[in-house]
Each structure stands twice: as C-alpha cells, then as structure tokens.
Amino acid sequence: MKPVLVISDRDNVATALQPLEAGRRLDVNGVVVSALEPIPSGHKIALRVIRAGEAVIKYGSPIGIATADISAGSHVHTHNVASTRGRGDLEAPEAEPQPRLAEPSA
Amino acid sequence: MSHGFHGYRRPDGRIGTRNHVLIVPTVICSSVVAERVAAATQPVGTALPHLAGCGQLGPDMRMTHDTLAAYCGHPNVGAVVVIALGCEQVVAQILAEAARRHGKPVEILAIQAEGGTVRTTEKGIRIAQGLAAQIAGQQREWCDISELILSLKCGGSDYTSGLASNPSLGRVTDRLVSMGGTAVLGEIAEIMGAEHLLASRATVPATATKLIQIITRVETEARALGLDIRGTQPSPGNIRGGLTTIEEKSLGATHKGGERAPLEDVVGYAAPITRKGLTVMDTPGLDVESVTGMVGGGAQVVVFTTGLGTPTGNPIAPVIKITGNAKTARQMADNIDLDVSGIMDDSETLDAAADRLFDEVLAVASGRETAAERLGHREFAIHRRNPTI
Numbered sequence A: 001m002k003p004v005l006v007i008s009d010r011d012n013v014a015t016a017l018q019p020l021e022a023g024r025r026l027d028v029n030g031v032v033v034s035a036l037e038p039i040p041s042g043h044k045i046a047l048r049v050i051r052a053g054e055a056v057i058k059y060g061s062p063i064g065i066a067t068a069d070i071s072a073g074s075h076v077h078t079h080n081v082a083s084t085r086g087r088g089d090l091e092a093p094e095a096e097p098q099p100r101l102a103e104p105s106a
Numbered sequence B: 001m002s003h004g005f006h007g008y009r010r011p012d013g014r015i016g017t018r019n020h021v022l023i024v025p026t027v028i029c030s031s032v033v034a035e036r037v038a039a040a041t042q043p044v045g046t047a048l049p050h051l052a053g054c055g056q057l058g059p060d061m062r063m064t065h066d067t068l069a070a071y072c073g074h075p076n077v078g079a080v081v082v083i084a085l086g087c088e089q090v091v092a093q094i095l096a097e098a099a100r101r102h103g104k105p106v107e108i109l110a111i112q113a114e115g116g117t118v119r120t121t122e123k124g125i126r127i128a129q130g131l132a133a134q135i136a137g138q139q140r141e142w143c144d145i146s147e148l149i150l151s152l153k154c155g156g157s158d159y160t161s162g163l164a165s166n167p168s169l170g171r172v173t174d175r176l177v178s179m180g181g182t183a184v185l186g187e188i189a190e191i192m193g194a195e196h197l198l199a200s201r202a203t204v205p206a207t208a209t210k211l212i213q214i215i216t217r218v219e220t221e222a223r224a225l226g227l228d229i230r231g232t233q234p235s236p237g238n239i240r241g242g243l244t245t246i247e248e249k250s251l252g253a254t255h256k257g258g259e260r261a262p263l264e265d266v267v268g269y270a271a272p273i274t275r276k277g278l279t280v281m282d283t284p285g286l287d288v289e290s291v292t293g294m295v296g297g298g299a300q301v302v303v304f305t306t307g308l309g310t311p312t313g314n315p316i317a318p319v320i321k322i323t324g325n326a327k328t329a330r331q332m333a334d335n336i337d338l339d340v341s342g343i344m345d346d347s348e349t350l351d352a353a354a355d356r357l358f359d360e361v362l363a364v365a366s367g368r369e370t371a372a373e374r375l376g377h378r379e380f381a382i383h384r385r386n387p388t389i
Helices: B028-039 B058-072 B092-101 B117-135 B159-178 B195-199 B205-224 B236-240 B246-257 B287-296 B326-331 B350-365
Strands: A013-016 A025-028 A031-034 A044-046 A055-058 A061-066 B004-009 B020-025 B045-047 B077-084 B106-110 B141-144 B149-155 B182-185 B263-267 B277-281 B301-306 B319-323
Touching: A013 A055, A061 B246, B004 B350, B020 B028, B020 B058, B020 B117, B028 B045, B028 B077, B028 B117, B058 B077, B058 B092, B058 B287, B077 B092, B077 B117, B092 B106, B106 B117, B149 B159, B149 B246, B149 B287, B159 B182, B159 B246, B159 B277, B159 B301, B159 B319, B159 B350, B182 B246, B195 B205, B195 B246, B205 B263, B287 B301, B301 B350, B319 B350
Parallel strands: B020 B045, B020 B077, B077 B106, B149 B182, B149 B301, B182 B277, B263 B277, B301 B319
Antiparallel strands: A013 A044, A025 A031, A055 A061, B004 B141
16 A cells, blocks of 8 residues: 555645654655654645645645645644635634634644 | 336336335424334334424525425325424425325324324324335336436545545446436535536536535625634544545545536525536535435435444435445444445555445445445434524
8 A cells, every 4th residue: 555645746745544654755756755743644744845825735726725834744734734715713803712622633 | 238226106207216104293393203103114104303393484494394395295205194283383284285296195193183192193103004005015117327316425524535435426426427317416615615626517607606606605604603614614523534624625525526527506405406417405514404405305315425434314315325444444334335445555446446336326226225224324404594583
C-alpha cells in the first residue's frame, strides 16, 4: 500500500494512508518530502510550502485558506487551515466565540 | 442483456421495491398508537412516528403535510392506515386521498372518535392485518433499470469516504443515469465548496442558478445566526477522521453524484423527482431528515456511504451501507452491507467495487434484505425550519 495519496496533480497536500512518523521520507510522484511531525492516518501532509493566506488544494479544488505559513512536510489540519464558507462568526463581532465540540486527536 | 430488477408495478405506473402496509400518524400525539399497530404487523407493517403535525405554521405545516402525503403515495407502499388524534392540524383525509390517488387501499382511524388508545390500537391492528393479507398476493415483475430512483447519501464520513466509497457510488450513479435511470443527491451544506463541479453539469442554466441560490440561502442562514458553520460542519468525528473543512468534506461527498451524469433538476424537500438523470434535493445535512426527504421524493432504494459507520435506515426504503474503512467494516459488521476497503490497499479497483455495488443495488431492489432492514432500523424525521408555535 502506498503511504500517501495525491488525488489531483494540482494538489498541494497528500492524504496519509497510514500513520507517518516524524522524519519519514516520502517520494510523491518524484517530489521528495520528509514528514516534519507525526501525521495520523487519513490526515494531510503539505507537499510544498503553503504561505499564510494561500489556498490549500485537494481534489484539485480549494478546501480552505492557510492561517499560518505551512512548511513542506507539516501536518495540515484545523490548526493551520480555515474554511471560507458559512463563516457567520467573521461578520458578527458581537457574537460570543463558539466552543469547539472537539479537537482532532493527535 | 438489459439491466433491471424485480419490482411491484403499481396502478399509477410507478415501481416499488418493497410492499409495506404503512401506518401513518397525522401528529406526534398518535405516533405511539401507530408504532404499536406497526409492531403487531411486522415486517410488512411499518410506521412513520414523527414529532410534528400541530403547532406549525405556513411552510413547516406544508412540509409536514407534503412529506406524509408523499409516503402515502410512495411505490414501496401497498396499503395505508392513517391514525389521527382528531383535533390536530394535519388533515387525515388529505393523506388518505394521496394514497387513493395512487391506487392504494387506505383506512382512517381517529383516537378521539374510536374511544382511546386501547380501542384504536386493537382496531388498527385488525385493519392493518387485513390490508397485509390483501396485498400479500401482489407479485414482483421484471422492470427496466430506468424505473429506478436511487438516493445518494453519506454519513459518518472520514477520509476513506472521499477516496473509496463515494467514488464507487459515483461510478454507479454515472452508469445508472447512462441507462436511463435517476439519482438524487441531498445535503445542501455538503455541496458547499463543490457547487462549481455540479453547476457545470447542469443541462440548462436555470438549474445551475437554482443550485447556487439554494446553497447561498443555507450559507446566508448560517451567517444570519452569527455562527460559524464549523460548529457542525465538518462534525467532530469528521475532523478526527482527517477532514479539515466543509469544502474538503463537500468535494469528497459530491463524488457520489458521479462525474458525468447531467444535473437535470433541483427540487424542494420531499418534492417529487420527475426528471431522469441527476436531481439535487434541498435537504439539510442531518442524515435521517435527508434520507426521509429523498425517499419522500420517490427514491425506492438508498445507498449510504460511511467511513466511521452508522446504523440509519428508513421505514419504507431499503438503505444499503457501504464503507471504505476496513476497521469499520470489521467493527460494525452487522450494519455494513458492502466493504470496499480493498480500494484503500490497492487490492480492489474502483471499477470492480462499483460493479459489486451496482449488482447489490439491483439485488436489493429485487427484495434482498439490507443490514438496516434486518436490524429494524426505520428512522424517520421530517425537516422543519421554524419554531413550534
């Protein structure tokens, strides 16, 4: 089984098909990337540098915006990517911050 | 060889994949009696217990009426018993008329008129058993695959949903539609972020516009609450499974609608699906409300993809569970009909998995029992938008 899967050649992230330990070297279609931190199975790893404000691309389409600079090999998830859709909280400064129901497990 | 299945040809020309006696409570107050009548006539008898039917205004009242009437007229139903209370808003006669219009025998009972729970339950059981005997002789006959309306659903999604089960189902959708059949996709919030892919397949510009308008409405409603849709989308389980944003979830979810099937129509909740090809229905993302709406629209079989596993069924339509997660297939084996986790470890191709699913859909349409049916999962919930008054 391949350790990671890239769905579209436009993507800047790959999906881990097994848990990746930090330091794991991956050859992704000719691009060599080392995991900078543990990546749980099913989670995403950056294939190249993604700057804060840049779109994160999976399935060939944007899945959100990077909220911080992301190095190649980093775990890409809710801590460094934000959705751009249905964000009523961004337009309502009076609104209380919503409690998150869960954080991703490590 | 032409593809098809053995179904029940109804007087209105539509085709059923099941032959139930449907026990319909008009209102929450008659739901328990309806459930008891159905329980005494299992497995033919099946009830639609619900929380609505009174204290509703305008659009919500109409949605309740239309959904219940749609089930009374549904081709998977052979006969109907309406259980009323007597003072509620939902009109029992309108539901009975929907059944009659589609050529089904129907009876009405009202708890206040019959004289209480015990008398109504006893009389209801006698009537339901009589109707069950009356429709028992109806035979299945060969029906072309173009008569099939397949509901496409996903729930408890994880990263395998977008990579294995949803693309397998998408291939089945493309194949079904190319053979003249119909598929319906709901869950507007889970199209958000992938609407450009579906809109580009609309056969007329007005359909694309309608899709975008509905998605904009859902997004505007979330904004109007001043809330972050991330409170529910993706769900906590989705996030643990590796899904980061609603856009990512939607792009994976929309694979269920295939890659080629033209988008023919966009319809309201539980509204009749009248055009062959792919239809999008305006349903919420909540699984049971979504399946309830798509079956109300006329779907006779549901395919439900899952990553983390979920038991949801429907009172009148078989729900087929398919997963690409090997652990879920093992741990929730009693809920899962089809394991396509081989796609994830390269031991099965997407095309081979899609072939198996296609065969399963036709076998289930012809009467094969699904896990949800075997386990008695018959969840039903009517969508509502407004407060109870």
